[in-house]
Amino acid sequence: MKDLLVDLEKKAWGLLVGKMNPFKSNKLGGVIACPWLNWRKADATPGIIQGIFIMQDWYCSSNSTDSLKKSQEESLEYNVNYIREACKVNDATIYNLYNHKKWKPLIWDNKKTWLVTNAVWGLRTCDNPTGQLPVNLHKTAFQVWSQLVAKFAIMDDFKVMFAGAWSADPEERKCGQPLGSFLESWRKWAGKGIGKNVEVSNLCFKDVKGKAFFCSHPATWKRKSKYKVCHCDECRLLD
Numbered sequence: 001m002k003d004l005l006v007d008l009e010k011k012a013w014g015l016l017v018g019k020m021n022p023f024k025s026n027k028l029g030g031v032i033a034c035p036w037l038n039w040r041k042a043d044a045t046p047g048i049i050q051g052i053f054i055m056q057d058w059y060c061s062s063n064s065t066d067s068l069k070k071s072q073e074e075s076l077e078y079n080v081n082y083i084r085e086a087c088k089v090n091d092a093t094i095y096n097l098y099n100h101k102k103w104k105p106l107i108w109d110n111k112k113t114w115l116v117t118n119a120v121w122g123l124r125t126c127d128n129p130t131g132q133l134p135v136n137l138h139k140t141a142f143q144v145w146s147q148l149v150a151k152f153a154i155m156d157d158f159k160v161m162f163a164g165a166w167s168a169d170p171e172e173r174k175c176g177q178p179l180g181s182f183l184e185s186w187r188k189w190a191g192k193g194i195g196k197n198v199e200v201s202n203l204c205f206k207d208v209k210g211k212a213f214f215c216s217h218p219a220t221w222k223r224k225s226k227y228k229v230c231h232c233d234e235c236r237l238l239d
């Protein structure tokens with residue numbers, strides 16, 4: 001896992017620095033990274049990974065005006081620790097995932113058979129403080145997250161859960177569709193139009209296996225529907 005992250009963080013730095021701010025890191029100085037993946041960095045073998053839960057760009061962000069708190073939240077290690085100690089925190093995303101009977105065992109318990117990742121790594125700049133990140137940023141960041149997904153999507157029963165509205169238009173969010181063709185449609189989208197990214201033409205998803213699933217962002221999950229992932233027929237198969 002460590003080698004993969006070193007490679008992807010190097011790639012992310014080249015692509016995203018200037019568009020996203022780096023996390024501060026005791027060990028690395030500044031790094032364009034994902035705290036969720038860094039939490040799993042020490043894991044030796046990625047062999048048992050059965051799925052990836054992907055959100056737009058979660059990290060600790062209390063919008064505090066306290067400069068000490070703010071500076072803590074920009075630290076990669078602080079964010080990793082926050083995820084590790086999920087039982088103690090009250091961030092809506094972490095709380096809802098950690099208190100979910102399906103997701104807690106997959107993400108936090110011993111086997112940790114699912115990875116969680118952000119699509120767009122790093123910290124937001126003041127240009128994009130909240131909400132959906134701009135199209136050009138997503139087109140660039142696709143070069144990072146798609147490579148992570150492709151690396152692990154080698155089994156027919158592999159699943160990727162896309163959480164939140166960023167991943168596709170509503171009519172395209174059909175659970176159970178082949179992951180490889182979903183990534184291919186992303187690749188086509190990223191390579192044309194506003195903010196197009198010519199580099200994506202080098203990516204290939206023909207060997208990608210598994211299926212794509214869709215749900216709302218965990219920060220928005222309501223207590224009363226806590227045990228529902230998504231209400232579609234395909235998602236019932238996930239439970």
Ligand SMILES: [Zn+2]
Nearest residue numbers: 175230232235
């Ligand atoms: Zn569904």
